Amino acid sequence: MPTDEHGDVTAVRGHLVSFRADPFFDDDALVDIPDGLLVARDGLITSVGEYAATKSAVPPGVPVAHHPGTLICAGFIDTHIHYVQTGIIGAFGSQLIDWLNHYTFVEEQRFADRAHADDVARVFFDQLLANGTTTAVAFCAVYPESVEAFFAESARRGTRMIAGKVLMDRNAPDGLLDTPQTGYDDSKALIERWHGNGRNLYAITPRFAPTSTPEQLELAGTLWREHPGTFVHTHVSENRNEISWVRSLFPQRAGYLDVYDHYGLLGPRSMLAHGVHLTGRERARVHETGAAVSHCPTSNLFLGSGLFHVHDAKDPRRPMHVGLGTDIGAGTSFSMLATMNEAYKVAELTAYPMSAIKSFYLATLGGARALGLDDRIGSLQVGREADFVVLDPQATPLLAYRSARAESTEELMFVLSIMGDDRAVAATYIGGRLAYQRKES
Ligand code: GUN
Numbered sequence: 001m002p003t004d005e006h007g008d009v010t011a012v013r014g015h016l017v018s019f020r021a022d023p024f025f026d027d028d029a030l031v032d033i034p035d036g037l038l039v040a041r042d043g044l045i046t047s048v049g050e051y052a053a054t055k056s057a058v059p060p061g062v063p064v065a066h067h068p069g070t071l072i073c074a075g076f077i078d079t080h081i082h083y084v085q086t087g088i089i090g091a092f093g094s095q096l097i098d099w100l101n102h103y104t105f106v107e108e109q110r111f112a113d114r115a116h117a118d119d120v121a122r123v124f125f126d127q128l129l130a131n132g133t134t135t136a137v138a139f140c141a142v143y144p145e146s147v148e149a150f151f152a153e154s155a156r157r158g159t160r161m162i163a164g165k166v167l168m169d170r171n172a173p174d175g176l177l178d179t180p181q182t183g184y185d186d187s188k189a190l191i192e193r194w195h196g197n198g199r200n201l202y203a204i205t206p207r208f209a210p211t212s213t214p215e216q217l218e219l220a221g222t223l224w225r226e227h228p229g230t231f232v233h234t235h236v237s238e239n240r241n242e243i244s245w246v247r248s249l250f251p252q253r254a255g256y257l258d259v260y261d262h263y264g265l266l267g268p269r270s271m272l273a274h275g276v277h278l279t280g281r282e283r284a285r286v287h288e289t290g291a292a293v294s295h296c297p298t299s300n301l302f303l304g305s306g307l308f309h310v311h312d313a314k315d316p317r318r319p320m321h322v323g324l325g326t327d328i329g330a331g332t333s334f335s336m337l338a339t340m341n342e343a344y345k346v347a348e349l350t351a352y353p354m355s356a357i358k359s360f361y362l363a364t365l366g367g368a369r370a371l372g373l374d375d376r377i378g379s380l381q382v383g384r385e386a387d388f389v390v391l392d393p394q395a396t397p398l399l400a401y402r403s404a405r406a407e408s409t410e411e412l413m414f415v416l417s418i419m420g421d422d423r424a425v426a427a428t429y430i431g432g433r434l435a436y437q438r439k440e441s
């Protein structure tokens with residue numbers, strides 16, 4: 001990357017798409033610049049606009065990387081993923097609770113071994129970048145070593161990541177359990193070491209209500225209050241049997257969401273995975289508290305969990321913050337394009353045709369807003385961190401054939417979201433630096 005007296009500079013020219021607002025509520029949300037130029041310096045976007053009008057922003061001697069025929073958008077934000085489940089994607093034949101017991105809880109015990117965690121973290125970050133995902137909200141395992149491996153890899157890559165040690169002190173194999181006190185102590189030490197260290201951020205991560213005692217949830221809430229600015233990351237109302245189980249474990253609570261509410265775990269920066277079966281009252285409570293839901297369609301279909309009603313989630317009377325998540329390894333693809341594809345189909349099954357403008361929003365600025373990080377990531381705007389992805393609508397012969405017929409930017413985005421996957425990611429930039437480039441065949 002060229003360096004002048006002012007630092008590292010990158011200039012990229014192409015068809016820029018970004019968001020200025022939420023397209024669920026604003027018809028003019030898309031920023032569409034067919035011949036655009038983006039300039040980044042020392043990790044931040046310093047200029048963005050029409051090429052002809054802004055080309056003087058490129059310092060002399062800095063080459064412009066021209067990507068004609070592509071779409072360039074903010075890096076994808078995966079709002080729910082388990083890096084420790086990379087090795088169990090596509091595990092056959094069960095729904096949530098059986099799947100956890102048969103596959104997940106077995107696999108996660110391997111992450112007590114730091115060398116194994118390091119190996120998987122490398123594979124995981126390679127996959128994120130090859131899929132254009134520049135920020136993820138990730139579950140690690142119960143072992144602090146698994147978190148060290150994750151953040152160390154993120155630090156090497158320069159990515160903005162949110163992750164945490166899983167808290168779980170019951171209803172799982174002994175080797176996978178902490179205690180309320182060790183969970184608190186280990187999380188606190190990890191927060192002190194990693195929250196705000198470079199671009200890394202920490203999420204207090206109770207797995208879900210069934211695997212934490214009331215004492216552990218109480219301490220998780222205490223920890224969150226003691227560390228303002230950290231995140232909470234958990235699961236809620238994914239599967240009907242899970243919901244019944246929570247009711248029997250916490251009979252004194254009004255419902256599943258109320259368990260988290262009671263222990264002070266809802267608010268801005270709490271990310272609740274799934275929420276497929278939240279009631280209207282619960283959705284209103286998510287809205288009131290400023291918490292967010294991660295919609296994970298490939299996972300919800302794979303585990304037969306149910307259909308997320310995005311239209312209800314974005315009810316203008318009480319919209320919830322919503323991001324998209326892959327939920328690897330119950331989810332079946334690292335690709336946020338493939339996730340948009342399944343989100344579209346799930347929405348169709350709920351009689352809501354979701355435009356590509358909305359699904360790209362959920363995968364970028366919507367996710368950033370859900371995390372309260374939209375002042376840093378999620379859009380192509382001056383001052384934002386320069387994480388972006390170059391998408392190639394000609395990536396395969398069929399995509400090229402179909403894309404050639406697209407008559408608008410929106411149609412091109414839709415085709416990419418339905419037919420695209422990692423093959424359609426030509427390049428991924430992190431903090432203005434080229435972090436991944438597709439091998440040309
Ligand atoms: N609920 C509790 N743990 C998990 C998990 O690992 N994956 C999914 N999809 N749901 C969960």
Ligand code: ZN
Pocket residue numbers: 080081082235273327
């Ligand atoms: Zn999950």
